[in-house]
Amino acid sequence: MSDAAVVDLMAVCLARLLRDGERVLHGVSSLLPMVAVNVAKRLHAPNLVYLSVAGGVDPSPPRLPWSSTDQTLTVGATAIFANEDFYDLCARGGIDVVFLGAAQVDRAGRINTSAIGEYDRPKVRLPGGGGAAAIMPTAGRIVVWRTQHTPRVFVERVDFATASGRLDRVVTPLCVLRMADGQLRVESIHPHTSAAEVQAQTGFDLGALTAVPRTPPPSATELAALAAVDPERVRDHEFR
Amino acid sequence: MPVAGLFGSDIPAQSGLKTVRDPYTGQEVYVVPALRPDWAVLHVHEADAQGNARVYGSPFWDRTMSRAARQVIVTAERIVDTAAFQRQPELTLVPHFLVAAVVHAPRGAWPAACYPDYEVDHAAVRAYLAASRDPAGLRAHLAAADGAPVAAR
Structure with a gap:
């Protein structure tokens, strides 16, 4: 399967997780969530309330920008809801879904965006949580996406728990994972891979995978919505 | 200042953050020391000579930074008359008395954006x-x- 097809499948998986009427937020460096929110609004969630770090409420941008912080995401917006506003709203339980990125995700659903290795002498210093520690326990649910699914990303225990809390789903190039009974489990395996590969690329035991269904491939309607929302394929930049 | 969440994160231990018991609900809540920077430097679309400043579009953290800092320096794409602020005071993001200095700096955000005047x-x-x-x-x-x-x- 081509990279482009995997990107499209991931965007569609993210869009399917959003429900009509929900308040949904994405932050910086979040091209796939940006595309997914716009696809969901076009298909099954026309009344979704779209908030982003760019500050626009329900923008209708003429084109999607190359950065999810870009002010193009205020064009056509009906209000400006700036950063302190959406952090406060999340703190009081007023945001249904927040998308978060992660360098590491562990079995218990903790995420790391702080440091690889020892915190004070890291092998790699990462950008930090950007408020994830406040958002992850207070949002309705958290959706994490990651464009690499390897044992270095999916680990038994994160090197540093930047945040943990209401993780719901993780979407990767190989599968969709879901938190259940305090542990990440495979919900569906993408059509182009196998249970054996998913387990081999995951750094903790996923349990029996024989009964796990396949992820439904993107429908013609979903692909058409993707093409309409993101004709320039800014979403591909997450894989570069 | 109280901050929601943070439980389940390694940041509080690493940063030495403490909890207090909310006297109204009895719940434990993390409190963080308020940030009080000496300076905030904010680039805006319009300012007047007194320091009143406007940002069109999204202000990101500008409002919070202007209130947190001890002193604010405003850099502005355009210097406009105070009358423009008087006509629509609700558009003033930073009032003059918080501002120590105004710098006329056209394209001052370059190579970043000052939307909609110019993009990245x-x-x-x-x-x-x-x-x-x-x-x-x-x-x-x-x-x-x-x-x-x-x-x-």
Whole structure:
């Protein structure tokens, strides 16, 4: 399967997780969530309330920008809801879904965006949580996406728990994972891979995978919505 | 200041954050020391000579930073008459009494964006990233940018 097809499948998986009427937020460096929110609004969630770090409420941008912080995401917006506003709203339980990125995700659903290795002498210093520690326990649910699914990303225990809390789903190039009974489990395996590969690329035991269904491939309607929302394929930049 | 969440994160232990018991609900809540920067430097679309400042579009953290800092420096695309602020005071993001200095700085956000006046100059950002791989290259790059006429930036 081509990279482009995997990107499209991931965007569609993210869009399917959003429900009509929900308040949904994405932050910086979040091209796939940006595309997914716009696809969901076009298909099954026309009344979704779209908030982003760019500050626009329900923008209708003429084109999607190359950065999810870009002010193009205020064009056509009906209000400006700036950063302190959406952090406060999340703190009081007023945001249904927040998308978060992660360098590491562990079995218990903790995420790391702080440091690889020892915190004070890291092998790699990462950008930090950007408020994830406040958002992850207070949002309705958290959706994490990651464009690499390897044992270095999916680990038994994160090197540093930047945040943990209401993780719901993780979407990767190989599968969709879901938190259940305090542990990440495979919900569906993408059509182009196998249970054996998913387990081999995951750094903790996923349990029996024989009964796990396949992820439904993107429908013609979903692909058409993707093409309409993101004709320039800014979403591909997450894989570069 | 109280902050929601943070439980389940390693940040509180690493940063030495403490909890207090909310006297109204009895719940434990993390409290963080307030940030009090000496200076905030904010680039805005319009300011007047007194320091009143407007940002069109999204202010990101500008409002919070202007209230947190001890002193604010405003850099502005345009200097306008105070009458413009008097006509629509609700558009003033930072009132003059919080502002220590105003600098007229057209294209002052370049190579970043000051939307909708101008967008990110991606070519300039790429050139900066390429030049900044070593200190000498960065110095040469900054010197060239510093001497360039504003319109060329």
